Amino acid sequence: MLRSKDPKDYFEIALSQIKPGVALDFDLQLYFPRNQHIIMWRPKGEALGEEFLTNAQLKGIEKVWIHNDDLAKYEKHINYTAEVDALTATPEPEPPKPEAQTKEGAALKEILSDPNVPDEKKKEAAAMIAKDMLARTANQNSIKDQKKANEQARKSIEDLLAQTAAQMSSAASEIWKLGNVDAELGHAVNVATYAVIFAMAFGRIDVELLSDIALAGLLHDIGFSQISSKVASIPLKDMTRKDLMQYANHVPATVALLEELAPEIPQRVRTLIAQHHEKFDGSGFPKGLKGFKVDDIAQLVGMANLLDDMSTGHWDGKKRTLKDTFETLTALEKTRTFPEHFNPEVFAAVVRWIKDAPAEDVTENAMEMVGKKVDQIIYKKEA
Ligand SMILES: [Fe+2]
Structure with missing residues (x-):
């Protein structure tokens, strides 16, 4: 759930700063400057795979926003190195194909x-x-x-x-x-x-x-x-x-x-x-x-x-x-x-x-x- 709708409550980071395969300890938001609209994108707890991050960047998502209260958690995330290689080395299991909705x-x-x-x-x-x-x-x-x-x-x-x-x-x-x-x-x-x-x-x-x-x-x-x-x-x-x-x-x-x-x-x-x-x-x-x-x-x-x-x-x-x-x-x-x-x-x-x-x-x-x-x-x- 979005903690605040005010863009001033968030700071911007490059998506490339997110470590692949490391579970997030904070939510990631997207910001739409045209209507000053901030939306939840990826929730706390999710680990974003390398392929997912590359695809997101390819489609133009280069910046993401984090709540100001999560600054310390974000700093901890970017300093996280040791286990990352081991995690990213494991291939992500193929998600099951969803049934059609209609x-x-x-x-x-x-x-x-x-x-x-x-x-x-x-x-x-x-x-x-x-x-x-x-x-x-x-x-x-x-x-x-x-x-x-x-x-x-x-x-x-x-x-x-x-x-x-x-x-x-x-x-x-x-x-x-x-x-x-x-x-x-x-x-x-x-x-x-x-x-x-x-x-x-x-x-x-x-x-x-x-x-x-x-x-x-x-x-x-x-x-x-x-x-x-x-x-x-x-x-x-x-x-x-x-x-x-x-x-x-x-x-x-x-x-x-x-x-x-x-x-x-x-x-x-x-x-x-x-x-x-x-x-x-x-x-x-x-x-x-x-x-x-x-x-x-x-x-x-x-x-x-x-x-x-x-x-x-x-x-x-x-x-x-x-x-x-x-x-x-x-x-x-x-x-x-x-x-x-x-x-x-x-x-x-x-x-x-x-x-x-x-x-x-x-x-x-x-x-x-x-x-x-x-x-x-x-x-x-x-x-
Ligand atoms: Fe148009």
């Missing part, structure tokens, strides 16, 4: 990871499940229900990615989990979730691609740390031209941070991030790319980003359900002679899937399509 997550994992199912069937079955998830996420009538639906979708995608892509089981899945406790990361996780669902609904099922999309969603705004927090908190529609120019800098800042902190991140992830604010009519930023010059997957990440910005109030200060957001966006695009935000065919397909939500259990049908039964998949049934 039926959809378990089914997607089962379908996409089966080498005996032909690709066309996989695409069809995954698209069915994804469209169903999309329809359920975008047909909620209250903000409270929207939150629950987002949470369910997030769990399904977490299941799919954690169990099928090695990349997700390390760096990104840790950020993904933090999305539960920090609102700022909540946006990142929502964008990642929506974008992966869109991609699957459009028949894109390559797990490396899905993992890259998720990573792009999770990291797309880390450059906010490099621009004024005052500007970042102004609703987009209220921004002056000057505000908008400063705000736009978060995109190149994100790309630069990734190059510096995680150069091994695939180029595709960087392209998706670099283009997440481009618009179909060329009025986006930073490059003003027009129409089909915007990467087709980046358009999906951009759509996910705008949807969550509009739902969470970052767009015009008003919170909405995803259903209201789609209605607002549809009305907005209709007022234009040339569509502003998205390729109209892509947007129309998404709107159609949401409106034509099927009533029956789609997961069951999708599993049958690939010759499997739902009761053969392993997932934690909710109480």
Whole structure:
């Protein structure tokens, strides 16, 4: 439990100071300067392995914060040397693979990871499940229900990615989990979730691609740390031209941070991030790319980003359900002679899937399509 919410009660240290394999005698916190938010990261008693620490640094966690009262314990920790070598020499046991949290997550994992199912069937079955998830996420009538639906979708995608892509089981899945406790990361996780669902609904099922999309969603705004927090908190529609120019800098800042902190991140992830604010009519930023010059997957990440910005109030200060957001966006695009935000065919397909939500259990049908039964998949049934 967090002892204080006041950042002044904590001191900052480099994560590299933490000794691998040594049980912590103090809590480690993370600090988000944009909203002056401090959150618990690793509790007292935990011993962080070398691989875990390396992965955390790769994803940009370079600094951690410790409560001022724990200064003496921290000093004792950094002077700890003798037993450390012995401890780190022992390989960490592989943690057991968790059961999937949702039926959809378990089914997607089962379908996409089966080498005996032909690709066309996989695409069809995954698209069915994804469209169903999309329809359920975008047909909620209250903000409270929207939150629950987002949470369910997030769990399904977490299941799919954690169990099928090695990349997700390390760096990104840790950020993904933090999305539960920090609102700022909540946006990142929502964008990642929506974008992966869109991609699957459009028949894109390559797990490396899905993992890259998720990573792009999770990291797309880390450059906010490099621009004024005052500007970042102004609703987009209220921004002056000057505000908008400063705000736009978060995109190149994100790309630069990734190059510096995680150069091994695939180029595709960087392209998706670099283009997440481009618009179909060329009025986006930073490059003003027009129409089909915007990467087709980046358009999906951009759509996910705008949807969550509009739902969470970052767009015009008003919170909405995803259903209201789609209605607002549809009305907005209709007022234009040339569509502003998205390729109209892509947007129309998404709107159609949401409106034509099927009533029956789609997961069951999708599993049958690939010759499997739902009761053969392993997932934690909710109480
Ligand atoms: Fe952004």
